[in-house]
Amino acid sequence: MALTATRQQTADEFLAAAGEFLARREAEHNLILGICSALRLSPEAFGRDSPRFLIVTDAAGRVVAASLQTPPNNLVISQVDDLGALRLLVDALADDPPPGVLAPKDVVDPFLARWADRTGETAHLEVAERIFRLERVLPPRRLAMGSWRLATTGDRELVADWVVAFSTEAMPEQPPIDDPNAVADRWIARVNRLLYLWEDGGRVVSLVGAGGETPNGIRIGPVYTPPNARGRGYATSLTAAASADQLERGRRFCFLFTDLANPTSNAIYQSIGYEPVCDMDQYRFDR
Numbered sequence: 001m002a003l004t005a006t007r008q009q010t011a012d013e014f015l016a017a018a019g020e021f022l023a024r025r026e027a028e029h030n031l032i033l034g035i036c037s038a039l040r041l042s043p044e045a046f047g048r049d050s051p052r053f054l055i056v057t058d059a060a061g062r063v064v065a066a067s068l069q070t071p072p073n074n075l076v077i078s079q080v081d082d083l084g085a086l087r088l089l090v091d092a093l094a095d096d097p098p099p100g101v102l103a104p105k106d107v108v109d110p111f112l113a114r115w116a117d118r119t120g121e122t123a124h125l126e127v128a129e130r131i132f133r134l135e136r137v138l139p140p141r142r143l144a145m146g147s148w149r150l151a152t153t154g155d156r157e158l159v160a161d162w163v164v165a166f167s168t169e170a171m172p173e174q175p176p177i178d179d180p181n182a183v184a185d186r187w188i189a190r191v192n193r194l195l196y197l198w199e200d201g202g203r204v205v206s207l208v209g210a211g212g213e214t215p216n217g218i219r220i221g222p223v224y225t226p227p228n229a230r231g232r233g234y235a236t237s238l239t240a241a242a243s244a245d246q247l248e249r250g251r252r253f254c255f256l257f258t259d260l261a262n263p264t265s266n267a268i269y270q271s272i273g274y275e276p277v278c279d280m281d282q283y284r285f286d287r
Contacts, residue, residue: 051069144234
């Protein structure tokens with residue numbers, strides 16, 4: 001069956017064409033949907049370079065694959081209903097290649113094989129991830145000392161520092177954050193996102209974000225506790241509190257990504273109600 005790749009210029013155009021396809025598997029596509037929601041509010045939310053949208057449709061006009069990139073970040077590929085669509089994605093992207101790709105585990109291998117045939121480039125696995133979905137929070141087995149609150153302007157310096165620390169630790173190969181203060185300001189402004197802080201004894205000890213809205217949910221992250229405060233249940237208690245607060249605000253779901261190399265965090269999230277949905281692999285091209 002003939003397939004066609006088309007580009008869209010804006011998040012609105014992309015969602016008009018692919019929104020129904022993406023929403024049918026909302027958890028699997030929560031990152032793409034969340035990025036689009038941010039772009040609709042602020043087209044330069046991820047930098048000055050224009051986002052790159054692609055969809056592939058079959059002869060009947062049905063969407064079978066979609067991709068999104070916000071340069072200089074990695075390409076994100078949707079679930080794919082016809083693997084033949086990967087050839088069209090590769091051909092459309094090869095002349096202006098992304099630095100890497102995040103895609104469902106059963107999609108990324110055939111994509112990389114076609115990419116290597118087309119460009120000669122190989123890639124290495126950066127992070128093996130898993131998407132989780134929560135509909136009901138289970139109380140932590142051991143609630144940490146302290147309590148949570150939302151970040152305010154007085155937390156700007158701490159938030160900026162911790163956003164950089166999280167990025168450096170969790171995503172070392174990603175481009176450095178150009179303006180951490182601007183990132184902190186966006187979180188503190190509470191537009192389409194909220195930043196939760198856990199305090200113990202008057203000291204902030206953990207941070208959890210909720211942003212990237214989907215039709216019925218929101219993505220939880222980043223989750224960060226500085227090394228000297230770990231092992232005391234702060235992140236678990238704060239993630240549970242943030243998730244519960246989002247459900248109370250009317251979300252049906254909360255989503256999050258975990259690094260499969262960290263079995264502790266995967267077990268912690270499941271202990272408070274997160275359930276695994278699918279695996280995603282992030283690769284970086286060898287250049």
